[in-house]
Amino acid sequence: MAVIEQDKAMERERANKATGQGGDEEIIESQPLSHTLWDTQVPEGFKIPHLPTFDGKTDPLEHLMVVGIQIAIIGASEHLKCKLLSGTFKDVALR
Numbered sequence: 001m002a003v004i005e006q007d008k009a010m011e012r013e014r015a016n017k018a019t020g021q022g023g024d025e026e027i028i029e030s031q032p033l034s035h036t037l038w039d040t041q042v043p044e045g046f047k048i049p050h051l052p053t054f055d056g057k058t059d060p061l062e063h064l065m066v067v068g069i070q071i072a073i074i075g076a077s078e079h080l081k082c083k084l085l086s087g088t089f090k091d092v093a094l095r
Contacts, residue, residue: 056092
């Protein structure tokens with residue numbers, strides 16, 4: 001019986017998320033990586049390199065490669081790389 005109750009609870013939770021009735025806190029808590037990324041500190045004196053922007057009209061793999069190489073050259077941590085990459089998106093790529 002406990003298994004059935006757990007299944008029902010999970011189904012209700014999925015339905016709430018699908019209809020937008022779940023709280024934002026639930027979404028954030030279910031994505032622990034986002035906490036780590038947001039909490040990543042930019043080193044003092046860090047200069048953001050000029051990175052190309054991505055608007056969805058060019059090859060996304062090429063964009064990732066170019067940005068990845070430029071960020072690797074400066075020796076940024078993986079979490080800082082994610083923050084920097086997210087700043088390169090514009091227009092359609094943001095949606």
